[in-house]
Amino acid sequence: MKAMVIKPGVSKIGAVHWERRLFDSLIPLPDGTSYNAYLVEGKEKVALLDTVDPMTEYILMEQLKDVKKIDYIIAHHAEQDHSGSIPAVLEKYKEAKVVCTPKAKTFLIDLLPIPEDKFITVEDGDTLDLGGKTLKFIHAPWVHWPETMFTYLVEDKILFTCDFLGSHLATSELYATDECKVYDSAKRYYAEIMMPFRNFIEKHLEKIKDLDIEIIAPSHGPVYNNPEFILNAYREWVLDKPKNIVLIPYVTMHGSVKKMVEYLEAALVERGVIVKPFDLSVTDIGEFAMALVDAATVVMATPTVLVGPHPMAVYAAYLTNALKPKVKFISVIGSYNWGSKAVDQITQMFGNLKVEFIPSVYIKGYPKEEDFKALDALAEEIVKRHKEAGIM
Template sequence: MYSVGVIDWDRRLFDELIPLPDGTSYNAYVVGGGEKTALIDAADPPFAEALLDNLEALGLDRIDYMVANHAEQDHSGAIPAILERYPMALVVCTPRCKELLVDHLQIPAEKFLTVEDRSTLSLGGKTLEFLYTPWVHWPETMVTYLKEDEILFPCDFFGSHYATSDLFADPKIIYEPAKRYYAEIMMPFRAVIRKNLEVVDSLEIKMIAPSHGPLHPDPSFIIEAYRDWSSEEVKNEVVIPFVSMHGSTRLMVDHLTGALIARGIGVRRFDIAVSDVGKIAEALVDAATLVLGTCTVLAGPHPNAAHVAFLANALRPKTRFATIIGSYGWGGKTVKAIQEAIPLLKVEVIEPVLAKGLPTAEDYQALDQLADEILRRHRELGIA
């Protein structure tokens, strides 16, 4: 087996949405048997030539199978270039993946070999087994298992956006990038993730070779992390993303932060105007409560706060409780607008605290009562 992927050191935005503070990689792997050779996953289109250079450096004059675990272009976009250079290759994927690759890359239908769940492909002394793992994080995804060597190629599953020259992951370094990656990409599908972890549990695995970030020579590390993140268990933590134009909402956030800490509750706090949304997503993986702090703009929430509400709704964290604090000038429909923006969040909404202008003594008292209520809810869950 050879790692032939490409490191994208300088990429700082993914899908024109997700910040990449550490870059990323598009991993691809060559598996050679006694009779056939397979390439597992490809690369983002701008890196097609770099991938081909890596293949030529191995002296490969033939690729028989191009295994596409996932149709998204950062893994499939170089497939047309691979097929042009190695015209004998067949694209191996699920039937649903074939449909997507035909649509997105216009690969001719006759170039495919579709596989069923748990089917195998012999390379001659090396056997690839294909297992369906839908919705990690597209509907067509599968993982590939090299049976003789007990290596799992899960594409996006267990990955991390982390550019490094180290082939293998250091758990102390990769935990946070992997958790951030899970939060941004996998968290909306955590119920399906749990089912697909059962698929992984059915295999004897010595190594996990994802298609983003370093490889995992200790599979239990990342598998157990996913088991924790995708569970329904929450922690005694409150996430407070906030935006404040003239300081009133910030004063309220300052007070609530101190009140929560005094009650033994962990706080993850983010000034939305300058914070990385990926950090907010990561914090939402475990937190029991979300408190959105927002000032009022034209009778509604600040657009940055509305964006965070939209993001939380899309990511669907296992957060149990949510509320809103903030300041307004003369009125508005901030609470209604935020509540309407989070229909997919299965949360209990705690009574918001809104102040007219600068917070008064009564407003600070209401924030203390809010902290008491959050503590009570957390105690009912047995986490405080």
């Protein structure tokens, strides 16, 4: 990947990781990803904004082979997909200093072999003059680690946001030209990584709203030369009410739960509710996370395994609680034979969420006529709650 010029003296470098399919041994990457670094060359000083994952370090170093000097490495975030190649850059540019928040300095020393005397720490609002190009540092903790910051390039009106507003999307294009594709990738990224920090993100959106921004340059995915596209998307995901959507993550072993899910889905659709069922045995968990961004209600559907919920349902409940979506209502449906504690165990897993629990429908064996009536009543109750919440 060759350097891509954004503005005179400002280039995007880094690496596109086309083939990567899993991040942190946890997050699916159906479209690969990129690790964006940026070179800002002033009249007097040169700054490298972030580096790349060590797996692609050789690409970055090839891009830097003709760069005669780097005075500063701006480390927005200590996670290794951005910081991991800092030691290699410091080895090549021995006079360079690492610029970061005080907390990031501690993290970077813990994570990487960087001597303490290599650091310059900056406070919120501090600036660094490169000679005709001024970097202004904006502390932005919890997007998505506590040490993070943004950089605003004053003269060129570029906001470098590291993980914030990014997308796991491998692309050879500089800008987000296919906005439909980028929207989905950015939403998946928000859902899986940023959504647990929604309250912090709301504050950071407010903090940057008065900046004159022409370009947003994140450290994953394409650059935005239409900043309002991604800012408006984040405002919707963070600030808007949840929508008239019910998610039904389910597991079925012998067909009882699947029959209940199919019946409840039809009952809700008849009453004007959008329903999204997810068979947890085959679901891309990232798709489920994306759906959580908008949903008002989650109905966990599980059979009984050793008197408790199925492990896949436990994972879905754990994930829902960890991601802290805007969900307002939760219920549980499922079946058992000789006994079950599944409802109690599942409902105890949502301590992070400010939700109302709608009474469960947990039945013995295969659903019978009275059980379908109970599912109709559950559908009616969900509709009632949605109307009371002003989302239907």
